[in-house]
Amino acid sequence: MNLTLFALGRLLSAIPVLIGVTIVVFLSVQLVPGDIALSILGRMASQEQLQALRETMGLDQPIVVQYLRWFGALMQGDIGVSLAQQLPVAQILVPKIWNSLILMAGSLALVLVFGFLLAVLSAPRFRSLTDRAVVALTLVLASLPVFWLGIVALYLLAFKWKLFPISGMYNIVSPGGFWDLIHHMVLPASVTAASSIAVVARVTRSRMIDVLNEPYILAARARGLRRRQVVLRHGVRNTLPTFASIGGLQIGYLFGGVVFTEIIFNWPGVGLQLYDAILARDIPMIQGCVLVVATVFVLGNMISDITVHALDPRKG
């Protein structure tokens, strides 16, 4: 199939999923125990205040009407008003989304580079010492809770050995440019990336082992190509679609980690904002954060599907 057509079809199929996401996020408010207005304003609120909030939130309308009104506002970029900060959620979130995307991009780069390197190092030497070491390393990485790894890295690398800054995105006293950002990003990005590196390395490795057992690899060897050439040219080429698809899946899992690393390293992104919203029980803000992340996840998966399609050697 033509790549443009495939991309278009994939884009169209993401739309019902995204609409489903908005329905889930909208309905999640129904989970709040008791009277929503009461739980937002607290027990000290007067009847008039409660009634006013019910009207502004549309709580006195049938649920379908509530959803359509909410969805209509959403389409115009209005996710609601933060209860804690009394500002539009979208206005607060936009700069944070960028900060989170920067951190995610850094992590994703680490995941792809190291996941791939570990796989290429281990798969051609199946069952060798290197291979076993890589498998053991991925096992440990996959088992580390991200919040604990973050605390340990913060203590050892930032506090004790002073290799990296302890928190934030830029130096507060003299905010530098790009390199200051990178310096601040190394720790949170690596901590976020750890378990995803393990997943990518394992899946890519096992796919590559299968590829290297294919008859065409033997045929290439029989034609006199060097082993290194065979691995790099034919092995890697045919492993790429699997690598791209598992790498793309990590976008969502990385965000699960970003929530924790942003809290631990005080990175001013969506994750830290989500944590503050949880502590303040700021429901519109929680919904906004989740909505943003789920949308990024769906779009990320879409991009990775298209990349996989483009990389597949069987389809030009």
Place this chain on the structure above:
Amino acid sequence: MTIAAANTTPAPKRIPRRSNLYFVWRGVLGDPVARIAAAIIAGMVLAAIFAPWIAPWPPNEANPELRLMPPGTRGHLLGLDNQGRDILSRLLYGARLTLLCGILPVLIGAAISVPLGLLGAWYRGMGAVIMRVMDVLFAFPMALLAILLAALMGPGIANMMIALVVTLIPYNTRVVYAAACLEREQAYVEAARAMATPDMKILLVEMLPNVVAASVVYSCTIIGAVVITAAGLSFLGLGVQPPTAEWGIMTSEGRSFIFNAPHIAAIPGLAITVLVMAFNLLGDSLRDSLDPRTRLRLVRPAKEKR
């Protein structure tokens, strides 16, 4: 010539039929790494059960004079936390909730997913609806959906468990659905239909035993991730509440004192890591011993391998 050559090659040895249980038994017990993993988990389960008898101190008894003291303090092997509570005792008691929060949601999730996947594969219209709903749930990263649900339902162990169950259902349902779709096309199902066996009997008596293995294997491989997610929810203040001992909340409480007393956060986190690693190793071994591509090594003599 070719016939003679064919006659001289020995006929391939017959591989005896074995039940799944046989493969689980041989595969897991024959694998030294899996044995160690199983021993670690068994040790932690025993520690959790017998915590009141083996813990040197009550989990919430505070000794303010000794607060923040490091491991090796007299009478406190693993040191004391920010309130002067014995970390070893809290670790032993904390194993109860940490294990429970990792295992129970997986069991409940499987109990819901197996019927959903089976019915979905059998009644295709229903299956289409179920799988579209699952597609939407898949659009949320696992940790995020759990955070959303737990945050809106309010903190607490029960709500955290519900959030984890809902988060797990799409994954397990997809596994069961895929397995059931394969089974649905098998000759034995066709035979049962030809004999006018009622649908429910085909599903429960014929297909269920063949589908449930996939769900069990998947559940075992996911426990490690659930332990981390549950501890993470408690870390965010959404699950277990202080002063209850649980490894995630212990790590979270220790975070504020990391620069003076790093052991408070380091020790429970290390315990989570060891537990998760043990579950992951055991899950991998279990999957290998039930995977048709790898399990033959368990019945073949080692020499014929590759």
